[in-house]
Amino acid sequence: MLLVMKNMVVSVHYELKVDDNGQLVTADKSAPENPLVFIQGSGMLLPEFESNIAGKTVGDSVDFSIKAENGYGLHSEENLAQIPIDSFKDKDGNIDTNMVRPGSVLPMMDQNGHQFQGLVREVTDEIVVMDFNHPLAGKDLNFSVTIVDVRAATAEELEHGHVHGPGGHHH
Numbered sequence: 001m002l003l004v005m006k007n008m009v010v011s012v013h014y015e016l017k018v019d020d021n022g023q024l025v026t027a028d029k030s031a032p033e034n035p036l037v038f039i040q041g042s043g044m045l046l047p048e049f050e051s052n053i054a055g056k057t058v059g060d061s062v063d064f065s066i067k068a069e070n071g072y073g074l075h076s077e078e079n080l081a082q083i084p085i086d087s088f089k090d091k092d093g094n095i096d097t098n099m100v101r102p103g104s105v106l107p108m109m110d111q112n113g114h115q116f117q118g119l120v121r122e123v124t125d126e127i128v129v130m131d132f133n134h135p136l137a138g139k140d141l142n143f144s145v146t147i148v149d150v151r152a153a154t155a156e157e158l159e160h161g162h163v164h165g166p167g168g169h170h171h
């Protein structure tokens with residue numbers, strides 16, 4: 001039986017729960033037909049995620065928690081930005097108040113064309129306060145993971161640093 005270890009292609013089902021006002025709620029979950037597939041040790045997943053499933057095999061289930069600081073980091077005020085309201089106006093000077101309002105998540109793009117998301121925290125006549133912390137920043141991550149497949153990565157997969165075939169790249 002193959003064990004989860006470095007350079008194995010691992011398929012898992014997982015559920016991630018985080019605290020929301022004193023209650024654990026599901027933040028993310030793999031779909032039954034669509035397990036998460038990754039190369040163990042390739043740096044795709046959180047290091048503590050990998051260390052908690054190391055040595056497991058198909059059929060094993062494991063529950064574990066990862067502290068926020070080892071997960072998506074702590075919530076930092078440094079990741080808040082005040083952006084001039086003019087940046088949110090269309091060419092006619094109008095603002096889409098359905099989108100630009102506190103609580104809404106906006107797609108943004110940096111100078112290099114990378115897309116990311118920001119949460120609108122506050123809107124004034126002058127500025128929009130955007131929160132660019134990861135949505136799970138400051139949250140302890142509670143995972144339930146079941147191993148559904150383990151196989152050796154091919155030389156090509158290791159060279160590319162990603163999985164080929166089902167759940168991976170097709171190219």
Ligand SMILES: [Zn+2]
Pocket residue numbers: 157160162164169171
């Ligand atoms: Zn490839």
